[in-house]
Amino acid sequence: MDLQRTPLHALCRDAGGRMVPFAGWEMPVQFSGLVAEHTAVREAVGMFDISHMGVLRIEGSNPKDVLQSLVPTDLHRIGPGQACYTVLLNDNGGIRDDLIIYDQGETASGEGTLLMVINAACADSDTTWLKQQLEPRGLRVQDEKRDGVLMALQGPKAVGILEQLSGERLHELPRFGHCLLSLQGLSDQVFCARTGYTGEDGVELLLSRNDGRKLWTQLLELDVTPCGLGARDTLRLEAAMHLYGQDMTTSTNPFETGLGWLVHLEMPQDFIGRRALEQVAAEGPSRRLVGLKLQGRAIARHDYPVLHDGETVGIVTSGSWSPTLEEAIALAVVPTHLAKVGSELGVEIRGQVQPATVVKRPFYRRG
Structure with missing residues (x-):
């Protein structure tokens, strides 16, 4: 099957993007390098093409x-x-x-x-x-997107750059707030939301095809770092943000994945899955998603077994080296009685069991 391409595909490639297949699209996995891109978002500002969403x-x-x-x-x-x-x-x-x-x-x-x-x-x-x-x-x-562009501008300097381009006081826009903006050099208003998937401050922008290309070029000229899927994954994992298809699936419910705060059973309205969640809420989930820190530099990957006393008790859902913390971190599903912070577990990596400890999530929280 032919891969789809976003309107920013050629610009990403021109900026040095290494393209890979992802969810039916050809997307940049990295530009200057994963650690450099990750650090740019944590310390300054980076931009992501997320037009595949x-x-x-x-x-x-x-x-x-x-x-x-x-x-x-x-x-x-x-x-x-x-x-x-x-x-x-x-x-x-x-x-x-x-x-x-x-x-x-x-x-x-x-x-x-x-x-x-x-x-x-x-x-x-x-x-x-x-x-x-x-x-x-x-x-x-x-x-709503049609053939347009969805872009994320993330990092402590993200909002300041957008204020520079818009003349608006966006620091007053609350988290999860959104508005329409006029940006210099663009034809149409831009949908701007103070949301993101990196654990940093920033915005996500919905633009027309032509305006999206213009803004990408403008941001490059302002020395904003283009970032790929690799940095997006390490950033969201440090912030313990879930990846659909790994940390949550049709086989896991919100209470198991640490998303019970999304379930408002106190409201009278019915919704699909309510009766099943009422039962889980009453009985408690039998398994939970936890954060793990591993000793050494070995990295726990998706689907690696999690062990306790030599027995396989769970599975890693996401794992990576954390560029910010300089530690190996992971999310894993384990039985509830082993989900307490401080529980000592192991992860089987290439035939060797690496010690791992359950820790509080998120692994990283911005100041």
Whole structure:
């Protein structure tokens, strides 16, 4: 199957991007090098092409009331200009995808508007399923990104650079807040959200195809570091942010993956998977996602066995060397009784058992 390419593909390649297949797309895994890109985001600013992700617009009468049947998070806790992180579930409470929902308020005709950003690997299946669930109930589900650009500008200097280009006081925009911006040299307004997947301050931007290319070039001229999938993964792992398909799947529920805070069982509305989650909440999960630090420099990779007293008790979901902490870190699913901070476990790496300790998450938290 031919790989899809984002509107920034040629610009990424021209900037030295090494391209690899990812979720049906050809994406840059690195530019100047993973550690250099990772450090740029932690200490200054980096930019990511995330145009492979899906962006949907959901419109109609009271869209939050209708969408509430599909997510466990109380959508009425957010208002216009605000957003929330949540998950889509199956009947067993398993996670179909994780996503962010942005409340854009009402149109001139009085209809409500929501934006939804979904993972690239799930974009087609999510879109089909959401249309099946929502359109018979009077909502319209449309592709908002179309052939446009989704870009992340991340790091302690990210907001300052965007203020320089917009003339707006964006430091006052709260976390998960969003707005429309006019940026110098661009034709259309830009959707700007103070969200990201790196554990740093920053924004995510939705632009037209041409404006996205112009902004990428402008940011390069301002010495913003282009970053690839490699740094994106190490940054999000240090911040203990979940990767769909590894740290959570249709076989894991929010309580097992440390996302129980997304489940608002106190609200009266029903949602897909509610009964299964009520049972888990009552009984407690039998397994949990934990953070591990490993001794030495050996790296625990996805699917490596986790051991206790010589027996396999769990599995690594994500693992890497942490450039910031200079330690090997991992996320793993283990039985609940072994999930306490300080529990001593082991990870089998190339036939050798490497000592590992359960630690608090996140591994890194910005000051």
